[in-house]
Amino acid sequence: MQKQAERPEDHLSIDDLRPLPKRRRLPRRPPVIVFNPKKCTGCETCEMVCSSRNVSMVAPASSSVKVLRSDEQGTNFAILCLHCREPLCIEACPTRAIEKGKDGIVRINDLFCVECGICTMACPESAPLVEPTTGKIRKCDLCEGDPLCVKHCPEEALRFYRGKPVRWIRFLRWPVQFLVFLFLVVILVGTFCSFKAGVVSLPCPTGTLQNIAATKTVVVTGLASAMVLICLTVIFGRFFCGWFCPFGFFLDLVGRITPKFGLPAFLKSRMIKYGVLAGAVGGSAGLGFQAFCTICPIGSICRSYGAQGVVRGAELAIFPAIATLEIGERRSWCRYLCPVGAVLALAAKFGLIKIVIGAPQCKKFSCMQCAEVCPMGIIDRDALREGISPQVPMSECILCLRCVDQCPYGAAKIRFRWQKAVPGERE
Amino acid sequence: MESVEDKVEVIAQASGAYRCVECGRCVAVCPMAEMYPNFSIEMSPRGFIKKVLMTKNILEDEHLWYCTECNAGTDVCPEEVSCRDLVKGLRGLAIATGAAKEARACRSCGELYVPTPVMDYVNERLGGASLRYLDLCPSCRRRRYLLRNT
Amino acid sequence: MEPMSRFFNMKTAVVDLSDGSLEVLPLSRDLIEEKMGGAAVNQLLHSRYAEAFPLVLGTGPLTGSLAPASCLLVATFQSPDDKKLCHTPLLFRAGPELKFSGFDFVVIKGACSRPGVLCIGDGTIQIRSAEGLRDLTVPKAEATLRRRDPAAHHFVVMTGPAADQGSPYSTVCMGLGGSLDKTGMARWMASRNLKALVLNGNGGLPFGEDHLVLRKRMIDRLAFKKKQQGARYVLKRMSPDGNGKILPSRFFAKHLACYGCPFPCTSHIAPGNSRRLGAEDHGFVLHDHVGFDRLSRRFGRDALPVMNACVRLGLDPAAVAAFYPKNAKMDDPTQDLTSFLKGKEMDPQPGNGVLPGGISKEHYRLFGGGLPPISVSGGENEGAGWEKRVAAAMVIGICPVFLLLFPNLKIEEMLRFYSPGDANAAFSPVALENTIESPLSKRQ
DSSP states (O other): OOOOBSSOTTSOOHHHHSOOOOOOOOOSSOOEEEEOTTTOOOOOHHHHHHHHHHSSSBOGGGOSOEEEEETTTTEEEEEOOOOOSSOHHHHHOTTOOEEEOTTSOEEEOTTTOOOOOHHHHHSTTOOSEEOTTTOOEEOOOGGGGSOHHHHHOTTOOEEEEOOOSOOOHHHHHHHHHHHHHIIIIIIOSSOSTTOEETTEEOOOHHHHHHHHHHHOOOOHHHHHHHHHHHHHHHHHOSHIIIIIOHHHHHHHHHHHHSOOOOOOGGGOOTTHHHHHHHHHHHHHHHHSSOHHHHHOHHHHHHHTEETTEEOOHHHHHHHHHHHGGGGTSTTHIIIIIOHHHHHHHHHHTTOSEEEEEOOTTOOGGGTOHHHHHOTTOOSOHHHHHTTOOOBOOTTTOOOOOHHHHHOTTSOEEEEETTOOOSTTOOO | OOOHHHHHHHHHHHHTGGGOOOOOHHHHHOTHHHHOTTOBTTTSHHHHHHHHHHOSOGGGOGGGGOOOOOOHHHHHOTTOOOHHHHHHHHHHHHHHHTSOOOEEEOTTTOOEEEEHHHHHHHHHHTTTOOOGGGGSOHHHHHHHHHHHHO | OOGGGGTOOOEEEEEETTTTEEEEEEOOHHHHHHHOSHHHHHHHHHHHTGGGOOEEEEOOTTTTSSSTTOOOEEEEEEOTTTOOEEEEEEOTTHHHHHHHTTOSEEEEESOOSSOEEEEEETTEEEEEEOTTOTTOOHHHHHHHHHHTSTTSOOEEEEEOHHHHTTOTTBOEEOTTSOOSOOSSHHHHHHHTTEEEEEEEOOOOBOOOTTHHHHHHHHHHHHOOOSSOOTHHHHHHHHOTTOOSOSOOGGGEEEEEOOTTOSSOOEEEEOGGGOGGGOSSOOOEEEOOHHHHHHHHHHHGGGHHHHHHHHHHHTBOHHHHHHHSOTTOOOSSHHHHHHHHTSOOOOOSSOOSOOOOTTOOHHHHHHTTTOSOOOOOOSSSOHHHHHHHHHHHHHHHTOOHHHHHHOTTSOHHHHHTTTSOSSOOGGGSHHHHHHHHHHHHSOOO
């Protein structure tokens, strides 16, 4: 038999008839059912009432929610569609039968569904259930906004939730960043590099290192003052980068308006900043003056507004030039190049604080809002897709707390290193 | 002892393949047309049924493994030929006789849960990312989700 | 739609284990109108096939419905110990799985020539081989069974190694929870070479329009304490004098409920909370309250590892408590109990537990000998209250433990899920009164 295309070129394909929707603005508070495994007793009431709506019978095998039991661990879990922000089932469905409505609810359109089961294959938790008797695909549709299972769960393990309305941390962080910027750049003539107010000085740790290397002497008060920031970083992490660095503030502003094109792979190693630090210290030792400080963008931005007003053209050139890296990735300078960040990262490795993603109410792969908003890109999407709580490397985290702020379910938290906050936390 | 040919015959009879009138309604609803760029007559339900009836060695044919077993063809068939029963039966026979096995085994329970071409399609649609959970059958996937979240 | 088909598939199956033959008989409407279902119909079916000494599995009209705690499966058989008729309740998901598989009542007679597993599902009953299951602990055997059909969600009722070795102290097991069977269902199964029952129901039942509202209202009104207490609550109710031997709540890791039940009365005891359980074990499910109570009276805190071993070996904890040599300590329960399995014929009198005033021992054994003897107050004869309530539960298909824990819940309220709406005399509470007499009446 000759191999012949069943469909000549001028026939329509599914992309012509039902194209994939363009990325649309999602509702700010999308509805979802949050499940609390601690409260679930495995009574299957949710299955009973769900099936009562699906097939007008009490038939747990025909429900859109499945209760799993583990006799060995004594735990129960309800598998149901989480109405992902970026549903994988929509991508995979060959007949484009699945749609995400304006209300955020993901629905299977019976007119187009051929019950192939590919959505079940694509879903990270196989939430679309295949009804054993008919082969029909049953998937939660939130009962069009008023879920029955939530109403009837005797232990209130299922909760219908629209996400928390007010995200307030950013209302604290932006003003703080702005005020510090004002303080260090405009008001004070001195800079972060060598902030002095009489006896007290708060020099940059990298600058201090370069100073020591260049002058081959250690000024104890200078070193002690530099250690203040280091000690605070050991306790609280790289909060300086997220809340106080004036260049960081500038990058955040620029980042809000520039598009992102990505960076070439060779630039995307987080070890480069340690190399820059080593180069800065080595260069200072060799050249006899603080080499890096002359081209440092943080210093540049601090020094750009001198007593004479905005002057010193050379200074004005440096920090905007480096800020153009924002078209690659957000905070790419901070991620890959900043030597100050490198010193603070080394200190933060021993920190007492950690960010925990994935408390029981975390929606993992279906939400990934934290990974979206993290400026340092350290929240592992692959782990979320696998249903694992990602380990957040605190040496990279700048503690901007955008993840904690934006998580609609309060599943991202800030905790002490010794506290166990999520199930199955990877050690 | 039944020969393999006889067993194929039995499966073909049971699924009603001999009743096929080649109207093509099954091809119209078949999702394979949207999944595979090399969708051909031989892959389509109508073509495959014909091949089963007309040729030998159907168990070694690569086109046995593209179907998703959705049964949409049966829903529209005027003669109620069950394409799913045919494909399912032949696949089972192919695996039992060791003729072919183009299906993925679940990493955890070992069950053959999806044919390889279908999984390749899913992989490709999900951006080619190597998603490790795709190696698990749906039951094991759900169970693993339970273990990771409690 | 016939009102009766709201509650039943109207099908009875008769299986002969010797040749695997299956006979499906229609369930007579008159029979249901007269006997309602559950233990009453079981009794009738048992007498019809009495010469074969069958095991009759039966559901009540409310089993599987939206009524709370609608999980009951009644197993009726003649106890191998004292030759008296017994109705043992099987909980968790047993009842709904049977009803949704297409049969309301199943009569099992004959004996398998080789060890077999009876698989009931999707309108058929098959006997499959139990090869490779002998002498495996209950969790391992169940895992092996499940692996044979991974996609399905079976409910398994099986006997453990104790029954394989012919122990007179064996009991049936459901997962890691043991069971409430203390009258010898496991011994019946072992004598017929039946290793396990596998139930897999994918069907459904219609329901009344007002059932959802009724259910919600009923559960809201019960208003039990918000903090779950699980099995601990039942243990406390069983000994209202507070004998101080009740495990502290930190041992109860997670509370579990049966199908449709709003009040979890079983708990998972996690090994982490009790270091004595051993590192490999994952704990057990405390479902057999009476058994655990007797064990803790005999062994004190050591009852935990003993119970753990009992559940895995398929041993009746109450029998272990009663018949384990007095003053003997148990160092390694799994080892020590394995040798205890080959015990002598047991004295049919149940252990040395004292039943709260009034519950006649005969009726207590009639209903499996494992239900918690919680006194149901009200009326001069406390015992009669318990007996009547349990009998009513066993007939209408609701978990008897649930009805015992909530004595304020009137049976008439439960019957609101049964009555098709019009005041048909056949479904009235009076009819129930007459019906529950039948299991309670003395037999043999």
